[in-house]
Amino acid sequence: MRAAWRAEWAKLLTGRAAPAVPLGLAVLLTAGGVALGRDSVDPVQLRLLGVRLGQAAVAAAGVQLLAGEYGSGLIRTSLLAVPRRLDLLAAKAALLTAFVAPAAGLAVGVAVIGLPPGGALARAAVASVVYLILVGLLGLGVAAVVRNSATAVGIVLALLYLMPMVLRMLPDPDWQRVLYRLTPATAVQALTTSTAGPVALPLSPAAALGVVAAWAAGALALGAFVLHRRDA
Amino acid sequence: MIWRAEWLKFRTVRGWMFGAAAAVLIVVALGVLAATSVTMSCMDGTHEVDCPAPPTDSAGRSVADKFTFVHRALDGDGSITARVGGLDGTITYPPPDHDEIVRGVVPWAKAGLMVKDGTEPGADYAAVMVTGSHGVRMQSGFTRDRAAVPGREAWLRLTRQGDEITGDVSADGAAWQRIETVRLDGLPATVQIGLFVTSPNGMTVEENPQGGHAVAARWTQATAQFSQVSPAGGWTESLVGYSDYRTTWEQAHPPGHTETGGVITVAGAGEIGIDSENGLAVERVLTGVFAGLLPLIVVAVLCGTAEFRHRMIRTTLAAMPRPVRVSVAKAGVVGVVSLLAGLVAVAVTLPVASRMLRANAVVVLAVSWPTMLRIALGTALLLSLAGVLAYGVGALLRRAVPAVVAVTALLLAPPILAVTSVLPPDVGTWLLRLTPGAAFAIQQSVAAYPQLSRPQTVADGYFPLPPWAGLAVLALWALAAVAAATWRLRRSPA
Missing domain, CATH: 2.60.120 (Jelly Rolls)
Known part of the structure; x- marks a missing residue:
């Protein structure tokens, strides 16, 4: 397991894609926070709007980490070196977390600079970082299932951005309400706001994190299953 | 010759044809879903009736x-x-x-x-x-x-x-x-x-x-x-x-x-x-275009990146040593395929969904026939130009994942963010003037008029640019992307 982790680390550092991602994320978040930091009904949500943009970069990193190897054929070498496939996936997941967490933490921190500190703000900031990590893992899981990088990224982006819009067209309003609360887009809205209250929000922050975690876990579990059963 | 070669390449990749078909199916399916999900009822005095359609003027507008x-x-x-x-x-x-x-x-x-x-x-x-x-x-x-x-x-x-x-x-x-x-x-x-x-x-x-x-x-x-x-x-x-x-x-x-x-x-x-209140805007049944664009973007990006990954581009350039022609032919094939996909999607969705809405006694706001034609053709052109843009960005970056993310962020994110978030109205307005997302203005059936008293900002779904100007913004982006990709192809072919 340690060998797998170190091998992944080496691949990441020598590749050119991955380091660009946290950088891009940091720029997006910071720019969003500073440029948009004006008066609003909900300044925290406005500052953290960068989370909603930056999540695309993080998801792409998660996808690229695995689907990139399928694209170049490197995956066969990787699996030859680490024959226990779940170890490979676990190493990648751990690495992604270790990579995204500090970058997201720093970027979110800069984005909310200058806002009056408080429990709501701290909660929103921490939740944003956790959310971004989970989105990365979601990307990794989807990549393990579909293997083609462009398709995987398309699916993840659809999940992140388009689901609420599609659900709004469902005929049954009860189903609509239930499913609407299960989308990552609703969750990120609930997570990055400081106006607490069940009236304004369709989800409590804890439930929102649960929703996103369930998506990421589901994708990873399916990915692990497929990776385990299928030829590379 | 080169056009036929490029069309052959597109046609024979099963996933690409599948992606283009998926785009059409998504637009149609979501349009039908949208049509079935709307209900409307009005009160006439104390009892419930089907909503009356608002009057129409001499041009046919509600x-x-x-x-x-x-x-x-x-x-x-x-x-x-x-x-x-x-x-x-x-x-x-x-x-x-x-x-x-x-x-x-x-x-x-x-x-x-x-x-x-x-x-x-x-x-x-x-x-x-x-x-x-x-x-x-x-x-x-x-x-x-x-x-x-x-x-x-x-x-x-x-x-x-x-x-x-x-x-x-x-x-x-x-x-x-x-x-x-x-x-x-x-x-x-x-x-x-x-x-x-x-x-x-x-x-x-x-x-x-x-x-x-x-x-x-x-x-x-x-x-x-x-x-x-x-x-x-x-x-x-x-x-x-x-x-x-x-x-x-x-x-x-x-x-x-x-x-x-x-x-x-x-x-x-x-x-x-x-009148924009007493009925459903006709473009609502085309909201599925947002979701349908994603598979189209993926396919178009792959058209731009695939040959670089497999080094096929060397063979292509050996057979046709003029990079500009190769680039234009590829962009053209993607553009035409997306245009056809868009035309089919619109030609099915608009009549079917409007029929279903009428059957549900939902009032659809009437528009003049030039406006209807603009919405239908404009939506197909929007898909076409989006395909060309995605191809151009793919061929420029030569890497699929960043290209898909970039095109989605430029084209789909601005309209969604401007409508469903706390983005300040002026930021939303500028986003929908400068990004390719401005093109969705082509679907707007009812423009904003200052002499009406309701709010008509970007957040309420009113686009800042006139319809064709918005589409022109996307066309410029697509042109710039293809031009940049061609330039890069001439400088470093592989």
């Missing part, structure tokens, strides 16, 4: 046309002159406390003179008027609006000469100032000319934390006094566009007119203008 009209017939050319003043009225439960009924007029309450092709709602008209707080204006054709002088009292004159209607304003009834002359084509020899008063609902607008505005409408009424009217006498009263049912408000404040000592007092409530 309009609001409700006012009190005190009129007489005018044969051939002629004019009407009156002194309009004493604008007053009732506003129910205004902000901030919403707890009382006050005397006053809303900013767009209107009182003045009108020439109209009969008294049917939707008939052509031209009018000069004083307004609650927007001064003296001349309006015609439900969308045209021209400001003259400030003030809530004025001498007004409206003159018909052939198809031309001229409005004049004066402070004293002696020195007249021309506002403008408008043409009403096909006006019959006999028209109705007279005095009108109307007052749109008061709007309580609250910013919605999830984006957009929450609007509550409150009934208002305006009254105005017309004196020294010439020609004098012979007036008929028509309540244009009123339903037969009178609400409690209207029973207490009935619309109509009274005449005492040469002063005619007219009371009315309603709105004259384009």
